Amino acid sequence: MDQDSPGQDNRSSVESCGSSSSDHSTVSHRTRIVQELLSTERTYVRNLYILVKEFLLPLQNVLGTDEEIISKKKVDRVFSNIEEVYNSNVRFLRELETRVTENWDDTSSTVGDLFDPQNANFQSYFHYVKTHGDGLACMRKLEKKIPWTNFIMRVKEKGQAGKLDLPAYLIQPVQRIPRYELLLKDLLRHTEALHIDFQNLTNALEIVHALATTVNEALQREENVKKLVSIEKSITGLTKDIVSEEREFLKEGAHA
Secondary structure, eight states: SSSOSSSOOOOOHHHHTOSSEEEEEEEEGHHHHHHHHHHHHHHHHHHHHHHIIIHHHHHHTTTSSSOOSHHHHHHHHHHTTTHHHHHHHHHHHHHHHHHHHHSSOTTTTTOGGGGGGGTTTTTHHHHHHHHHHHHHHHHHHHHOOOOHHHHHHHHHHTHHOOOOOOOHHHHHHHHHOOOOOOOHHHHHHHHTSSSTTHHHHHHHHHHHHHHHHHHHHHHHHHHHHHHHHHHHHSSSSSSHHHOOTTOOOOOOOOOO
């Protein structure tokens, strides 16, 4: 991963892209959507950076030592391929910043092609989204382990992770996909059919919609896990975990 937090430069440039005037009324709706895409992407990538730097790397660095907190298998289950997602979005952000902040022209500049499947920036999401529910289930079990809870407490005390907890960081890639879909839909609505970016955006929306479908399925699995966790906590004297990806919550109500 990159050593420095990305997304810090060119902030003033994007605020004026598409217009030589500071009057926002002269900025087209299309340009404003692109500005929002870039602004939110910077925030998102900074949060991924915190997740990797403050949570994942410290766990990886002590694997195989006397200070090991959880096994590599559990690290992989909780974090999945988040480092790959982070690196992909760092590349995407850099490409987006270059496109938007250098000679942006609302009538001829493009962003839809940045979502091209050949670009590989978004392929990592399919695996992450599909495995996020399993990571959540693993993390629930780790909450009973003192080395894990001590680690989480130390991260919190350092203050480098901000106000968010680990689950809030881990779910961000899952939440980001629907946001991409909304922005692309809005951008496509405000792009003329003859614009060079129109077909790019159409293709991009298809790709992101497929990801969004995967996200919805993953969220349903997560809701299933949460209900099972609630049931598990309500049963006294339980000697075996009932929470797993294979188990499914079917119905709630009084037993007849």
